[in-house]
Amino acid sequence: MIDVQDLTKQYAGRTAVNHISFRVEPGEIVGFLGPNGAGKSTTMRILSGYMPATSGRASVAGFDVFHQSIQVRQNVGYMPENAPLYTDMKVKEYLRFRAELKGLSGLSMRRRIGEVMELTGVTDMRKRLIGNLSKGYRQRVALADALVHKPRLLILDEPTNGLDPVQIRHVRDLLRSLKSKHTVLLSTHILHEVEQSCDRVVMINQGRIRANDTPENLTRQLRSTTLLHLEVEGNGPMAEKLNALPGVRKATEEPLLVHPWRRFTLRVEPDHDVRDAVLSLATEQKWRIREMHRQLPTLEDVFVELSMNAGTPADIPTHVL
């Protein structure tokens, strides 16, 4: 559905998107993840035909985004960041205008407008001026607009931005229900969202793709950096002894708790469980353990790690790439 090859976009000397390539297959829901300013919106604007790339190629539904812009736009429902809308129009009026622009007409148009209003929950607001709507409702109107012409591809730039938790859940359910009819590319920085609703995650930072995999795979691969938190009572160079255990990559002592308790964080090698070994060591050394807990990585850790890792791709652990 989307095929991006070696895409680059430069603004006045600043590179926003740097030679990225990825594909999205029909029927997939793909999450586009990255910190602010990573190049998400730029990529989406290029894909929706709003502006051209500096170099590289991108096609949507088989049409080139630059040379066949009109065909691309007919097949894409795009919802820009912050849901810009005409504030002097009423909800239904606006959707009617947009539907007409996108080639709908007559009875089928009216029926479809009713459908998308129902789907996004703005039916009760249809006679209200958009300027008087809350942010959440504006977001939904923009979503209704993106859906109105039954596009094959939906590109949603932060669709849940500014919504309350109930509305977020609503949008998430909506996206899942759309899966059979549409391919979805959505950007967000709420990780929970992606874990809940996306088949695949493309992580982008500083204009480069840092990871491209299913949420499960990403978190599993990150298990290499599983952390073990430990609170023990004991004396001497405990960190060194913990470090000597097979499978422990690095043990660091955290700032002091109440004496004599000490706190350690162990970074553990992939596919190792060192809890037993730690326990044996403690028994042998006559340490008293009052807490030991293993922290499984979340997508958030992947995200933070990638966001912090702002350097060249060489800095990124190879197993994530």
Place this chain on the structure above:
Amino acid sequence: MRLFWILLKKELHAFFVSPVAYVVLALVMVLNGFAFRAALSVLESAPSEGSIVSWTFHAMWFWLSYFFIFPLLTMRLFAEEKKLGTLETLFTAPVRAWQVIGAKYLASVIVYCVLWLPSLFNFKFAHWISAGAVELPPGAMAGAYIILVAMGMFNLAVGCFASALTSNQIVAAIISFTLSLLHFLLGVFIMVVGHKISDTIVEVVNYFAATEHIRIFTAGLIDSRPIVYYLSMSLLFLSFTHHVVEFRRWRP
């Protein structure tokens, strides 16, 4: 073409739901009234060569309205969309830039034409209550309104261009006002220094001078040259607008 009508309908709607059209209409009517009154008093005082039409459009009041109409009508066309961010939604719908520009421009031209309808009523009314004593020469009437529309089309195109340059409506209004004023001052320049400079220069400048065009047309002389001039200049500024709007699509 279908898309063009949809866009035009939307633009006209935007004009008439906002107070802008009504405020401008009210102001133009007031100033028109003063201009008309000034013309009547000229005719009252002494027999005159000019008709009521030519005196009305020579009044200072007329030129006062001439300047604020264009910035007020055009300033929001693109600037507002840029500010709201709706230019992005608009241009990710399957529309072409010329359809959007054409619709916005034509909507402003239509509103502009509506502004002059009450002045037509003034003339007819004066003719009617004076039982025909106030003459309305058909040539002068036709000439006056033709040149009004032609000048309007040019200045509205300038305003369109100014609005596309910025996301700030005030800045757009000032640019459009300045460009219109500069154009107008050409004619004033001739009026002030015309007798001191060579005739060739006067003649050349008169080709561009709005005051001169009004003088000729309201006298009932319909000359095709100013019409061609204004229409081609409108097209020029609309093509500038197209370039500005499509700027984001430029490839290095």
